[in-house]
Amino acid sequence: MHVVPLKKQQAAIDDAIFFEKVDYVLTIPKNFSEMIEQNKQPDLTTQTKPNSFNKAYVDSIINTYLTTFQFYREAFPEKSSQEIVQLTTDNVKTKGKIKFDSSFALIKANRSAGKVFSVLAYTMFASIFSLITLINLSFNKPEIKRRNSCSPISNRKFSRQQFLVGFLFSIVVWGVFVSFAKLFSNIRFDQHGIYFILNTFLLLLVALSFSVFISGLISNMDMVSGINNVFILGSAFISGIFVPTEILPDIVTKVAAFTPSYWYAKNCSLIGKTVHFDANFSADFQFNALILLVFALLFFLLAMVTRRDRGGLKISFAKTA
Known part of the structure; x- marks a missing residue:
């Protein structure tokens, strides 16, 4: 004083x-x-x-x-x-010295990394959805669709090539966003970093299948921004990515459980607060990852159903004579 x-x-x-x-x-x-x-x-x-x-x-x-x-x-x-x-x-x-446990700095850094990676539930998801949907809608224009129908390539083969190109494009976008997240979070390629990257890859599968499914339903490009704001951004808010789940009502959290962003954010939080990867962590992570895979599979199956009238992908266990 x-x-x-x-x-x-x-x-x-x-x-x-x-x-x-x-x-x-x-x-x-x-x-x-x-x-x-x-x-x-x-x-x-x-x-x-x-x-x-x-x-x-x-x-x-x-x-x-x-x-x-x-x-x-x-x-x-x-x-x-x-x-x-x-x-x-x-x-x-008398002055004392405080020594933090060695795991304190690790938990603090990983929690910050978890918050950075959780933002990808909106940024990466929205980017993949917007670009893939806009490209698919361009191919669905009547003049381009009639021109492709005159080509020697079947509609089914064309749909498969279109899906493959979308997947490769999504991989590139995923690599860019993961690189930015790693740069801003200073995460290392250790066990935490591998789990973070694996979690974002599961989100990539969900974003890709959702984009293919929605592009088969809509025909107006103006609807892309609406779905971006209502579903992708809205699910990010109620899933605790932009707003902490502690201040959200229980009913909001229950509704968020029906969106893939909620389970992705749960895995980010789980990885960030984990010091030792034991059996409990594996069980929780695998459960959340399984839910993300179910979302991806569900959207993919719905996409095949909506594209059937255009000769899209089809599951068949028997050959037709």
Whole structure:
């Protein structure tokens, strides 16, 4: 503390606080020592700016000193007041060293990395969906569709090539976003990094299958931004990616469980807070990953159904004679 002398007038005190000459004004009564000797609690008057953090900080220091002084008086009744003051002063001047556990820094870094990777549930998902859907809608234009129908390539083969190109394009987008996430999170290629990358690959499968499915349903490019805002961005909000799940109502969390972003974010949080990869972690991670795979498979099957009228992909277990 840096002690600043002030006049006793209230106006001088108010001016000193207003012009930030002082942060904390403490008024010690004249009978302070006598009250301490009589084991009474003295009434100390303080004055600070409204909502000042210094008030709580300095109040804590004063209370610590008085509590320590009272403890020594009760523990050593035979000592004089000067000796008690010396013991108290020596005690409050003692500085301790705090050493964090080795896993503390690791957990802190991995939790930050989990938050960075969880944002991919919107950025990467939306990018893959927007580009693949816009490309597929371009091929569905009547003039381009009629031109492709005149080619020697069958509709089924064309759909397979289109899906393969979309998959390769999604891999490129996935690599770019994972590189950016790794750069901003400073994650290493250790066990945590591998699990983060694996989790984003599962999200890639969901985004690709969802994009192929939706592109087979819509025919207007204006609907792409609507689905982006309603489903992808909306699911990111209710899944705890942009808004912490702790402040969301339970009904919102239950609704979010029907979206793939929720299970992706759960895996990001699970990886970030894990220090030792034990059987419990494996069980939780595999369960969340299985849910993501179910979403990807469901969207893929729906995409095949919607593309059947265009000679799309088809599952067949028997050959037709």
